[in-house]
Amino acid sequence: MPGFNDSHLHLADAGQQKLDVDLEGVKSLDELRQRLSAKVQAAKPGEWVVGGGWDESLWPVKALPSRWDLDEVSAGHPVFLDRVDGHLAVANTRALQLANITLASKDPQGGHIDRNETGEPTGILRDTAQAAMRVVIPKATHQKRKQGIEVALADLAEHGVTSAQDNSFWEDFQIYEELEKEGKLTGEGDKGLEGRAFLEGQLVKAGQMLGNIWYTAWLEAPEDQYLEAQLEQRNAANSPSK
Numbered sequence: 456m457p458g459f460n461d462s463h464l465h466l467a468d469a470g471q472q473k474l475d476v477d478l479e480g481v482k483s484l485d486e487l488r489q490r491l492s493a494k495v496q497a498a499k500p501g502e503w504v505v506g507g508g509w510d511e512s513l514w515p516v517k518a519l520p521s522r523w524d525l526d527e528v529s530a531g532h533p534v535f536l537d538r539v540d541g542h543l544a545v546a547n548t549r550a551l552q553l554a555n556i557t558l559a560s561k562d563p564q565g566g567h568i569d570r571n572e573t574g575e576p577t578g579i580l581r582d583t584a585q586a587a588m589r590v591v592i593p594k595a596t597h598q599k600r601k602q603g604i605e606v607a608l609a610d611l612a613e614h615g616v617t618s619a620q621d622n623s624f625w626e627d628f629q630i631y632e633e634l635e636k637e638g639k640l641t642g643e644g645d646k647g648l649e650g651r652a653f654l655e656g657q658l659v660k661a662g663q664m665l666g667n668i669w670y671t672a673w674l675e676a677p678e679d680q681y682l683e684a685q686l687e688q689r690n691a692a693n694s695p696s697k
Contacts, residue, residue, distance in 0.1 A: 458615050458618065460618040461620070464619055466607040466608065467603055467604050470603025470605070471600070473603070474602060474606060475507070476491055476505065478507060478509040480513075482514060484514060484524060487520060488524065488528045490506075491506070491525065492528040495528060495532055496530075503550075505535045507537030507544070508537070508539050510538065510540075519543075520578070521578050522545065522576070523578075525578065526549075532547075534546065534550055535588055543580060543582070544579075544580050544585050546580060547578060551588075554587045554588045556576055556584075557576070558575055566585070567580075567581040567584055568584050600630060604631070605639065
């Protein structure tokens with residue numbers, strides 16, 4: 456049966472978006488707030504609530520959301536929500552406090568902190584201005600990252616995508632290996648999935664590994680020698696005989 460190929464995607468990020476506040480396709484600020492409120496109610500006390508995918512150009516009132524819009528439904532949780540293009544995001548007041556973004560904060564090179572008429576940050580952070588926020592957001596646990604990848608793989612299968620080139624990180628590479636050992640990369644819709652990953656800044660080129668996933672590596676850093684040996688061993692075992 457034929458299937459689709461996606462030549463560039465980020466499976467882990469896509470899966471995390473579905474686990475977090477998925478704002479893709481929201482048609483108004485009110486709908487954004489409703490989805491955020493639902494996630495807040497399910498969150499543990501003080502837990503960060505993150506997500507993304509919103510696009511104010513689709514809304515009847517094409518105005519950017521503000522930190523005060525989020526404050527009203529965030530119940531004290533720090534909130535950070537990416538726009539669909541990733542070039543800007545909105546944070547609520549608690550998140551701005553934790554990132555130490557204040558009235559006195561300077562715009563970083565390559566970024567901009569939106570402000571109101573009195574100079575107060577509105578919560579909109581453009582490009583590199585998001586960096587201060589991303590530093591304080593807790594990193595997703597291994598288990599949550601794994602859950603996100605499984606959700607993304609299921610989504611590919613549901614939409615008939617049977618092969619893809621995935622741009623991911625070292626931890627995702629380890630998770631693929633775990634899923635392969637658990638037999639979760641061999642089900643209907645996952646067969647033939649190909650991948651490529653960015654490992655600690657090093658390009659891992661598409662090849663064959665992890666069942667039907669092939670990886671070969673261009674690695675330079677000494678700490679990557681273990682992975683390089685693993686790749687060579689697997690490629691040798693999986694290479695078709697001449």
